[in-house]
Amino acid sequence: MSSETLGNEMYTLRVNGQDHQVKDAWIGESLLYVLRERLGLPGAKGACEQGECGSCTVVMDSQAVCSCLVLAAAAIETEIHTVEGLGVDGSLTDIQQAFLAAGGVQCGFCTPGFIVAVHHLLENNSQPSDDEVRESLSGNICRCTGYGRILEAVKIVISQRNES
């Protein structure tokens, strides 16, 4: 970037429990851009830049947000959680496992956004009805699956958690 548009100040983002310093960034960069291009966290995907498709979903202070619509510099002093922060030491969460078992993954571009959105949904409502699942996830577009296998994945998780 040319010098007149560079932000001289540095800022810190707290992502998945770790502080990351962002240096020499243009102040207009979205949280999605900074996560992907500056912090090496490419799990959140950009597919519409308008908050319509949910591919870039991350959790910010317990709210699921479209990171394409959040200015990175406005996310300081928040707790940001991305798909990379799920699972302990590279293991898969029950939700990630269920997506694979049910066939909820095809091209996989929407998958990280869906995975984050489903974690967020089940943290706030452990027993959603099918209609509640559909409504909660209606901000995440999938072009491959027609959503059937994704609904199945969520139902598998709910039933497994009820059993345990």
Place this chain on the structure above:
Amino acid sequence: MTITHPTSTSTRIGTLGTNAHRPDGVAKVQGGFAFSSDMWSDNMLWGGTLRSPHPYAKIISIDYSAALEIRGVACVVTAQDVPGNPYYGLIMSDQPVFAAIGEYVRYSGEPVAAVAADHPETCKRALAAIKVVYEILTPVTHPEDCVSGFAPQIHPEGNIYRHQRIITGDQSIVGDVIVEGTYEIGMQDQAFLGLESALAIPDSGGEGLELYVATQWLHEDRKQIAACLNIPEEKIRLVLGGVGGAFGAREDISLQVHTCLLALKSGRPVRISYGREESFYGHVHRHPATIWMRHHADDNGKILKIESRMLFDGGAYCSTSPAVLINAITHTQGPYKCDNASVEGWAVRTNNPPCGAMRGFGVVQACFAHESQMEKLGVALGLSPVEIRLRNVMETGDRLITGQIMDSVAPVEQCIRETDAIAMPEPLLPNADIRQIPGGTGLTAQVGNIVRGVGWGVSMKNLMYSEGFDDYSTARCRMTDGVVSVKFATSEVGQGFTMLAQQIARTILGVDEVLLDTIDTQVGSAGSTSASRQTWMSGGAVKAACEKVLEDLFDHAALTFELTRDQLRIEETDIVDILSGRRIAVSEASKGINLDRTEEYHHPPTQDLDENGQGNCHVAFAFVAHRAVVDVDIELGLVKVVQIATAQDVGRVLNPISVQGQVEGGIAQGLGLAVMEEIIVKDGKVRNPSFTDYLLPTFLDAPLVEMVLIEEFEPKSPLGAKGVGEPPCISVTPAIANAIRNATGRELLRVPIRPYDICL
């Protein structure tokens, strides 16, 4: 949702017939899978493209001096920087890499220049600083003007991409019952989520380069790129970047040549990643079409003759328009017997956005017309939608209107009967959840205004490329000291071919671990991931390569372990002598040896159509039936698709969950075309190039899907399986339209059906 199909006989996890694990699955759920837009290289520049705002204009001048003065800008390229063929195209090389000074831009969004800079924002500013002077011309936007010759010629190659007729049988026949209509299909977008993206890395020597790109056909891309760059193909290595869906939109060149030109000029790695708006300009769409069709039938409902005229708007450049048109006209009859036909098809050039491949490839348009006609025919004869179709079902051995004999398994009657046997959904209750009624959470519809309708659609779809094209596939299989690896250039776009390749190798070679080599151009062509063809074609190539390695392994085992060569078989993970019963583990038998085979699979040859549209132009066919149940608020024109019942002819099921995913995903796209999705073009300009204004089916729009997979082994197919990707999205669109017609009593001649088509 339920799925019923015969239980697989295979037991070992990961073999054919089982729900194997996707090799890319863990990375995809963890967010670590590298899509082409995740590619990154040290010292990388960002590329951006300047596009024409005008649908038709002459370029008078281009001045990019101000762009070069912006700090952070590395270079600008225009038509003058293209060292080789200034044009590209899949069938006709008629599309400029960049529109040149003194030449024309022919659609709104056509590339004029590209910039490489240190930041995407710098790119945007540089693009805004380029001054292009246009002489604006009146665009040709009505395809009918091209047929009549009224429109001025807008390209040296003319305004007609293809004109083809099909004439067969007795043209003098007149039916006891005649129904006709003129149907319109809107322009649909593939709307894959993973936007166009590529990373080009120039060789340190400066001559060749490496391109990581999301595409459907690496070798075809390379051929076109090499011609434009004037570089030998062997100096260009294409590597498949992770592909976020395709659906036809990645068959054509988009940013490939631009990215390479910027990398070669700057001497640095360059990545171009489109945004969503640019993606709407950067790839071809499904052809909008106008189809007139007239069916003649006897008193019993037997189809006697079909007449049709089809007009496809190919937009500014050829892409695959001639092939799309041929698919459309050769599927005029649908999955029904018909001895007499007269069909005339046109695909024409206009200044509208270029159109080409999308899932269904011409058959979607034809099917909307013939299934709308079947509905009318049933009404005219007082026959139910099921009965009128059953009286005409195609069978193996029938002669098609092209003269070709149907030699695929053709269980059309079974598709219809199995679909008909699927239970209807529960009726809408007065206290139904708002999420289940039209308008959903918008709280607009009232249950009292809602009418339920039922409609049918049945279709036939060709598999593989047609008209004499030898779209072969190549695979290499190696067994080194017990480790099996498979290599191919087949584009994995999400459909799961990499998983299938492992299943094939595990089954044939009796191993559990199968490594996958990089998908790139360091092996022969695989052909395109298109036309429902990779399970058949690349599946056939992987099977052939694995079988050759198995032969070599048996030769080795026979010598080493003193077994009788022609009595050896693979059972689970052992080599078994079927007479003596002696078993040796494959892992044991393959120790210390190195087997390496590369094989090609070719489908049987096909022919061009003659001037009367006669010829064996298609390789094989698949069939499917759909029954749609809809709830319609007739005052507001809002539709909720309640349930889709379907029975699909799939040959043999190789991976049940994958087939299920293809069926459900295809149905959602067909639903989109029926009631939601349309690129709106006015005076040659796209009015809705965003996901805010181009509406895609969401979770709440998706219907319940009840499916039956009809498994009848296809003897012509290497694995007995038919491609399953396209059929699900074809007849579901007219099934939904017919259901809305059933609910409203309206003729509804076009899709997508908009609220005002229903309520005004």
